[in-house]
Amino acid sequence: GLPDEGTFAWVDQFLAKNPKHVELSGRMILDWAEKSGVSRQGGFKGRSSNDLPDTTFGCPELDDGTIRRALYTIAPLQERNYVVMEVKSNLMEEERKAMLARFPSASFKKVAMVAVGDPPGDFKRKAQAVYLAEKQETLNKAHELQKLDKLRKKELEKAKKQAEKARKKAEREQKRKLEEARKKLEEDKKKEAEAAAGEEAKDGAEAKKEEEAKTAEKKEEEKKEEDDDEDVEEEEEEEEDDD
Secondary structure, eight states: OOTTTTHHHHHHHHHHHOTTEEEESHHHHHHHHHHTTOOOTTTTTOOSOSSSOOOOSSOHHHHTTHHHHHHHHHGGGSOOEEEEOOHHHHHSHHHHHHHHHHSOTTTOOOOOOOOOSSOOHHHHHHHHHHHHHHHHHHHHHHHHHHHHHHHHHHHHHHHHHHHHHHHHHHHHHHHHHHHHHHHHHHHHHHHHHHHHHHHHHHHHHHHHHHHHHHHHHHHHHHHHHHHHHHHHHHHHHHHHHHO
16 A cells, blocks of 8 residues: 555554554654654644654654654563554565564564555445544534634624723713812812902991991091081170170
């Protein structure tokens, strides 16, 4: 089979039927790293290839292939059943020979699985089920994103309405305070005017009273002068009578 052309779908089905086999591949190195809590730039879902996935961990031993080489050095020392999913390398004669040489024939039975032509019905059905599941997952994620976007817009609209309501309330409160201040100013001016008018009336009354007192005093003086004149005239008449 060709890299990323159904080969890893086949191995997934093979491993499901043969759980004692262990996959050796770049894909599995990524899976082991993820399970070990190693971080990867862009996350573990984004992969350009399953056969030769990008190793952008920021860890030199993983990024430069040290871990991969160590894995293929240690694996032959373990008595296990392996599925070597180095698809591109397995298609290259020199690389295939080098990989086979790592696993001595005395310890391992080497079997090549060639996947060409029209796949069997069972594989098609399972591959279709996987495809539909992935498509459904994509649709579910899109639906969730739509729901979140709708909820976000709803929350934004709600916040906008609340802000508008608060703004109008603040405007009404400010208008009310300005109206109260205007009325108070008018009342203060009215009181000041009334107080000034009262003072003016008081001053006028006092002035009038003072004027009346002066007039009465003047009249009293004039009357006194008249009385004095009458007394003088009477004295003159008496003197004339004596003569």
